[in-house]
Amino acid sequence: MLGTPADETGAAERPTVASINACTDQLVLELADPGQLVTVSEYARSPAFSYMAEAAAEYPLNSGHAEEVMAHDPDLVVGGPYTKRETRNRLDALGYRMVTLDSPDTFPGIRETIRRMAGLLGHPERGERLIAEMDRTLEAVAERLPPREERLRALALRANGVTVGEGALLDTIMEAAGLRNVGREVGAGSYKEFPLEKLVTTRPDLLILAGFAKAEPSLAQGVMHHPVFASLETKRPRMWLPGRLWSCGGWFNAEAVARLAEHAYGISVPQSGNTDRP
Numbered sequence: 001m002l003g004t005p006a007d008e009t010g011a012a013e014r015p016t017v018a019s020i021n022a023c024t025d026q027l028v029l030e031l032a033d034p035g036q037l038v039t040v041s042e043y044a045r046s047p048a049f050s051y052m053a054e055a056a057a058e059y060p061l062n063s064g065h066a067e068e069v070m071a072h073d074p075d076l077v078v079g080g081p082y083t084k085r086e087t088r089n090r091l092d093a094l095g096y097r098m099v100t101l102d103s104p105d106t107f108p109g110i111r112e113t114i115r116r117m118a119g120l121l122g123h124p125e126r127g128e129r130l131i132a133e134m135d136r137t138l139e140a141v142a143e144r145l146p147p148r149e150e151r152l153r154a155l156a157l158r159a160n161g162v163t164v165g166e167g168a169l170l171d172t173i174m175e176a177a178g179l180r181n182v183g184r185e186v187g188a189g190s191y192k193e194f195p196l197e198k199l200v201t202t203r204p205d206l207l208i209l210a211g212f213a214k215a216e217p218s219l220a221q222g223v224m225h226h227p228v229f230a231s232l233e234t235k236r237p238r239m240w241l242p243g244r245l246w247s248c249g250g251w252f253n254a255e256a257v258a259r260l261a262e263h264a265y266g267i268s269v270p271q272s273g274n275t276d277r278p
Helices: 022-031 066-072 085-093 107-121 124-144 169-176 196-202 219-225 227-231 253-265
Strands: 017-019 037-041 076-079 097-100 153-157 206-211 239-242
Touching: 017 022, 022 037, 022 076, 022 107, 022 124, 037 066, 066 085, 076 085, 076 107, 085 097, 107 124, 124 169, 124 253, 153 169, 169 253, 206 253, 239 253
Parallel strands: 017 037, 017 076, 076 097, 153 206, 206 239
Antiparallel strands: none
16 A cells, blocks of 8 residues: 555644545545544455455445444545435535545546545645556556557457447556457447357457456356357457456556556566556
C-alpha cells in the first residue's frame, strides 16, 4: 500500500471514513491511513473481485445500510453511483457527509477519481504517486506496441457468453494493450451476449476469458466448455484475466493492460503493484 501513518500535526485534520461501495473500498484501502478507515463493504475481502482483498481483512464489513455506518460514526461516507438511495437519504437526513464518486471507464476518469478521493482523505500526494505509477506502466506498454495494422483482434468473454464493446472499462483496457476489440465490430455496448455461431465467423486472434473465478461451477460457464469454443483456433492461446483487475476503474487496471500486452505481444514491463498475485 502507498499509505503510511500520518504525521501527528496533520492526523487530527484528516477525516475518518466509511466506504459502502466495492470500488470506493479499493481506493480508501490504498490511500487512507489505517486509523482513518472505519469500515468497508462486504465485497472488499473478496479476492475474486477486490484488488485490495488482503488489506481489507482487518476492517469491519458493512452491507451498505445506514445503521451499519452510524455504528462507526465516521466524518465522511463514500459510495458509488449504485449505492442504495435509501442509505444516502437517511445519512443525509442525519447530517453525515456523504460523497458519491463515479465509476470511471477511462484512464482520464480514473485519474480524476483517484485525485478526488485522495483529496477527500487529506492525502493528495498519495493520489499523485499512485497516478504516476499507473501512467509509467501504461506508457511503457504504449512505447512497445506494434504498429496499429499489426495488432491482434481480441474478444473478451464473460459468463453466459457475454462480451464488451466500446464504452466499457474492459474495452478501454484492451485498447491500451494494443488489442482491437472484436466486440466493437459486432456493435456491442457495455455488455452483449455473443453467440457461438458468431464466434466462429469472426475468428478472433485472441480469446480473453474474463470473470471472477477461473472455474465457476455454474450453467453460466457452459459456453466456455462447449466443443465449438474448445476447438476454435486462434493466433495466441486463450488467456485468463482476473476480474479483480477490471471490476472497477482504478490504478490496478494498468496491471491488466500489462498482462494483456505481455500475452499478446511478449511485451514485458516492470510493475510496482501486486504482481505476485495469480
